[in-house]
Amino acid sequence: MAKLGVITDGISRDLEHALRVMQKNGLNQAELQFLGDKEVGDLSADELMKTKQLVDQYDMQVSCISRHNFAGLGVHEITVGDTNYNHHMDKLKQCIEMAQQFNAPLVRIMSFRKEMVLFGEDGAEKWNVSAGAWEKLVELMGPVVELAKKENIMLVVETGNNAMITSCFLGCKLIDDLATDHLKILWDPANALYCGENPSMDTFNSMSGGYLGHIHMKDVNVSIHQASIKCVALGKGQMAPYLSQIAEKIKEMDYKGAISLESVYRPKNGNFEDGFHSSITLFKELFS
Numbered sequence: 687m688a689k690l691g692v693i694t695d696g697i698s699r700d701l702e703h704a705l706r707v708m709q710k711n712g713l714n715q716a717e718l719q720f721l722g723d724k725e726v727g728d729l730s731a732d733e734l735m736k737t738k739q740l741v742d743q744y745d746m747q748v749s750c751i752s753r754h755n756f757a758g759l760g761v762h763e764i765t766v767g768d769t770n771y772n773h774h775m776d777k778l779k780q781c782i783e784m785a786q787q788f789n790a791p792l793v794r795i796m797s798f799r800k801e802m803v804l805f806g807e808d809g810a811e812k813w814n815v816s817a818g819a820w821e822k823l824v825e826l827m828g829p830v831v832e833l834a835k836k837e838n839i840m841l842v843v844e845t846g847n848n849a850m851i852t853s854c855f856l857g858c859k860l861i862d863d864l865a866t867d868h869l870k871i872l873w874d875p876a877n878a879l880y881c882g883e884n885p886s887m888d889t890f891n892s893m894s895g896g897y898l899g900h901i902h903m904k905d906v907n908v909s910i911h912q913a914s915i916k917c918v919a920l921g922k923g924q925m926a927p928y929l930s931q932i933a934e935k936i937k938e939m940d941y942k943g944a945i946s947l948e949s950v951y952r953p954k955n956g957n958f959e960d961g962f963h964s965s966i967t968l969f970k971e972l973f974s
Contacts, residue, residue, distance in 0.1 A: 687937070687942065688901075688936055688937075688941050688942065688943065688944065688945045688973055689714070689747075689749070689942070689943070689944045689945070690713050690714075690715060690945055690947075690969070690970065690973055690974065691708070691713050691714065691715025691716055691717055691747075691749050691944050691946050691947070692704075692708060692713055692715075692716070692717065692946055692947045692948075692949060692962065693717045693719050693752065693902070693946050693947075693948050693949065694708070694716050694717065694718060694721075695720040695721070695958075696947070696948060696949025696950060696958055696961075696962060697958065697959050697962050698958075698959060699720050699721060699722055699723070700722070701721050701722075701740055702740050702744075704716075705740055705741070705743075705744040705746055706744065707959065707962070708744070708746065709744050709745075709746075711966050711970075712970070713947075714745065714746055714747055715746070715747055715748075715749040715944040715945075715946065716741060716746040716747070717748070717749045717750045717752055717944070717946045718737070718748055718750075718751055718752060718784075718788075718790075719752040719753070721733070721737060725753055725754070726751050726752065726753045726781060726784060727751075727753040727755070727777040727778075727780045727781045727784070728777075728780075729784070734784065737788075738787065738788060741788065747789075747790075748785075748788040748789070748790040749790065749791070749792065749900070749943075749946060750790060750791075750792040750793065750794055750842065750872075750900055750944070750946070751781045751782075751784050751785045751788070751790050751792070751793045751794065752793075752794040753777060753778075753781050753793075753794065754796055755774050755777055755778045755781065755793075755794070755795045755796060756774050756778075756795055756796045756797065756798055756826075756830075757796035757798075757799075757848075757849070758796075758798075758799050759774070759798045759799055760798065760799045760801075761798045761799070761801065761819050761822040761826060761850065762816075762819065762822065764798075766825065766826060766828075766829055771826070775829065775830070775833070778793070778795065778830065778833065779833065781793045782834070782837050782839050785839055786837070786839070791840060792839075792840050792841070792842050792870075792899060792900055793834075793839055793840070793841050793842070794841070794842050794843075794844060794872055794900075795830060795841050795842070795843050795844075796843070796844060796846055796849055797823065797827075797843050797844075797846065797849040797850040797860070798823060798826065798849065798850050799848065799849070799850070800848050800849055800850055800852065801816035801819040801850065802816070803815050803816060804816060804819055804820045804850075804856075805820070819850070820850075823860070824860070824863050824864060827860065827864055827869075828864065831864050831866040831868050831869050834866075834868035834869065835866070835867075835868045839868070840868055840869070840870060840899060841868060841869045841870070842869070842870050842871065842899040842900045843857055843860065843869060843870075843871060843872060844872040844877070844902070845857060845871065845872065845873055845874050845875075845877050845878045845883075846874070846877055847878075847881065847915070852877070852878060852880070852883070853881050853883040853889075854871055854878065854883065854889050854892045854893050854897070855883065855889075855892050857871040857873075857897065858871070858892050858893065858897050861897060870896070870897060870898060870899025870900070871893060871897050871898055871899055871900075872899060872900040872901070872902065873893070873898060873900070873901050873902070874901075874902040874904075874948070875889075875903075875925065875928065875932065876902075876903075876904045876905060876906045876923075876924075876925050877902075879924055880908050880910060880915065882910075884928065885928040885931070885932055890935050890939070893939075894939075898939070898941060898943070899943060900943055900944060900946070901936075901941075901943070901945040901946065902945075902946050902948040903920065903945055903946065903948060903969060903973070904917070904920065904925075904947070904948040904949070904950055904951070904965075905917075905918050905919065905920045905921060905922055905923035905924070905925040905926065905951070905965070906918060906923050906924060906925070907924055908924060917950050917951040917952070917961070918951055919951055919953075919961065919964040919965050920947070920951075920964075920965035920968050920969055921965075921968045929968075929972055930972070932972075933972040933973055936973070945973050947962070947965060947966065947969045949961050949962040949965065951964065951965065
């Protein structure tokens with residue numbers, strides 16, 4: 687059975703308040719991303735100690751350390767060993783150290799900035815494909831998964847709507863091309879809507895065999911031709927037709943990892959905690 691939690695800053699960047707709300711709602715999987723005015727990977731030793739004390743005080747488990755490592759970087763604009771790459775590697779090392787300190791099983795990575803067309807043939811390889819982008823991604827990810835192997839930690843790469851890995855299909859291909867046992871997919875099906883990968887049986891089939899490591903759950907309305915996303919309460923957007931199927935398939939797969947409610951919906955004249963409360967009941971009904 688899946689374990690239920692939330693990305694804590696989707697309730698509040700005040701961690702104690704977020705943990706209190708989680709506890710009241712029967713959630714015990716805290717995914718840590720932004721705490722106060724800092725992102726994980728930037729916390730001082732004293733801040734880490736206080737964070738650990740709060741997590742223990744509220745009897746929470748940390749499901750994932752979720753910094754935006756390698757987000758927004760163009761694969762053609764960065765090289766293994768350059769200053770920007772090394773900065774992100776250093777922050778990843780700090781996230782791994784935090785995961786080890788908090789007994790968290792996962793550390794999130796992102797997958798650089800999206801190049802729209804990665805593969806093609808019959809002329810498309812000349813006119814449409816971003817030549818060499820996929821191969822460069824694999825090259826850049828090599829030292830990342832080697833670090834994970836050295837530190838004996840599992841990384842999860844998110845299906846991001848502005849990332850090279852936008853779908854479970856591409857996530858599985860990346861894992862296969864890296865031939866690694868230290869990378870799994872962080873599946874965000876709402877993000878994948880923006881690349882046209884609906885959460886159908888093909889998606890589930892592509893994740894069979896141990897590729898799935900973590901799940902973010904939210905709801906959105908996307909308009910690709912308008913380059914627009916609107917966040918909505920869970921069950922009120924384009925994810926609605928798929929939620930029951932996802933819940934059933936996760937149980938059928940005997941998925942034992944965590945599912946985080948990603949509380950990014952903010953009602954008009956409300957805040958993100960209000961958005962959390964508008965989604966938590968359905969979230970628990972579906973995935974408990």
